[in-house]
Amino acid sequence: MNKFTAVAIAVLILCFGGLVLWSANSRTKKMNLGDYDPAIVIGADENNGNIGDHVRGKADSNVVIVEYADLSCPGCASLMPYMTKLHEEYGDRVAFVFRHFPLQSHPNSRSAAAAIESAAKQDYYWEMLEALYENRSDWLVATGQERTDIYAKIFKEIAPDGNEEQFRLDMNDSDIEKKISFDYNLGKERSKVSATPSIFINGEQIDIAGDSTSSEERSFEDVIKDVKKVLDERLKGVEKKE
Numbered sequence: 001m002n003k004f005t006a007v008a009i010a011v012l013i014l015c016f017g018g019l020v021l022w023s024a025n026s027r028t029k030k031m032n033l034g035d036y037d038p039a040i041v042i043g044a045d046e047n048n049g050n051i052g053d054h055v056r057g058k059a060d061s062n063v064v065i066v067e068y069a070d071l072s073c074p075g076c077a078s079l080m081p082y083m084t085k086l087h088e089e090y091g092d093r094v095a096f097v098f099r100h101f102p103l104q105s106h107p108n109s110r111s112a113a114a115a116i117e118s119a120a121k122q123d124y125y126w127e128m129l130e131a132l133y134e135n136r137s138d139w140l141v142a143t144g145q146e147r148t149d150i151y152a153k154i155f156k157e158i159a160p161d162g163n164e165e166q167f168r169l170d171m172n173d174s175d176i177e178k179k180i181s182f183d184y185n186l187g188k189e190r191s192k193v194s195a196t197p198s199i200f201i202n203g204e205q206i207d208i209a210g211d212s213t214s215s216e217e218r219s220f221e222d223v224i225k226d227v228k229k230v231l232d233e234r235l236k237g238v239e240k241k242e
Contacts, residue, residue, distance in 0.1 A: 031182075038190040039203030040064055041095055048182035049175030051117065053099070054125045058092040063202060063234045065227070066097045068187040070196040071113055072106035072140060077133040079197050082224050084130065093235055098129065099183040101196050108140060108147065111171075113180045115151040118170035119159065127158040199223075201230045 031047045041059055044052035067083060069076040087096050100116075102109030112132050119128035131154050132139070139150045148168060155167050170176065187193035191200060199206040208223050 031185075033186055033189050036186060036190065037203075038066065038186050039200065041097060042186075047178070049173075049178030051120075051175060051179040053097045054120060056087050056096040056126060057090065057094050059095055061093065061095040062238045063093065063231060064095045064097060065231065066099060066191075066200045068099050068101040068183075068191065068193045068196060068198045068200075070101055070103045070106055070109050071116070071132055072109045072136070073103070073196045074136075076197045077136050079220055079223075080130060080133045082220050086224060086227065090231060090235075094231060099187060100180045101184055101187045101193055101198070102180065103196065108142070110180060111147060111151070112139065114171050114173075114176050115155070117176040117179055118151075118167050118173070119155055119162075121170050121173075122159060122162050122167065124155070124159045124162065128155060131158045199227060201227070202234055204230065206230065 036042055041055055041064060042048070042053045044050045065086075067079075069079075083096070087094075100113040102113055116125060116128045116132065119125060132151075135150075135154055138154075139147055142150055148171065151171070152164050152168055155162060156164055187198070191198070191203075191205075195209075197208065199208065206223065206227055208218065
């Protein structure tokens with residue numbers, strides 16, 4: 001190998017290495033979560049995989065209730081029916097938003113979140129969310145192909161006319177992974193979520209745990225009473241202006 005050839009090869013290696021490093025950095029560039037207000041409905045953009053907040057009720061309502069939850073969390077599962085009833089009561093007066101907050105201690109939480117987002121691509125987001133909570137014991141400790149098969153079975157039950165093959169493909173969609181990570185990071189960094197479930201109304205956190213010095217745990221009935229009180233106060237202020 002002559003001197004010129006060796007130099008040329010070295011230049012090519014440096015260029016290629018620089019390209020790989022640039023590519024890796026461009027993929028891992030930290031998003032600026034300070035640009036987002038977690039108290040409002042967030043639309044689709046590149047950072048969340050072009051998957052905005054899923055909303056029940058009135059998406060442009062001035063009163064927004066946000067729940068950060070983990071699909072494996074037993075408390076989140078217990079709270080779900082109460083949140084559904086709350087939506088039925090307030091309807092289009094309030095925007096109800098669910099955001100993913102998968103805890104690292106729950107290995108199947110991210111895959112369950114992906115199953116919900118996969119179902120959402122066929123307009124079955126809320127149905128899949130409720131069904132996964134209702135059938136939580138079926139998939140909680142499942143792994144690999146068995147876990148995917150369980151998710152697909154649940155999807156077919158709530159969406160008999162849905163495309164199961166597409167559902168399975170979408171489970172591995174990189175945009176869905178972006179969405180789940182976005183929700184989690186938004187909750188952790190902007191809303192300072194440290195446990196699930198966590199509920200916010202127009203950015204104000206609702207006390208779920210109660211007084212840490214008390215030996216009595218708060219029931220979800222008590223939590224929902226507090227939620228309704230805040231909702232009514234916020235709605236009263238909005239409706240007066242209107």
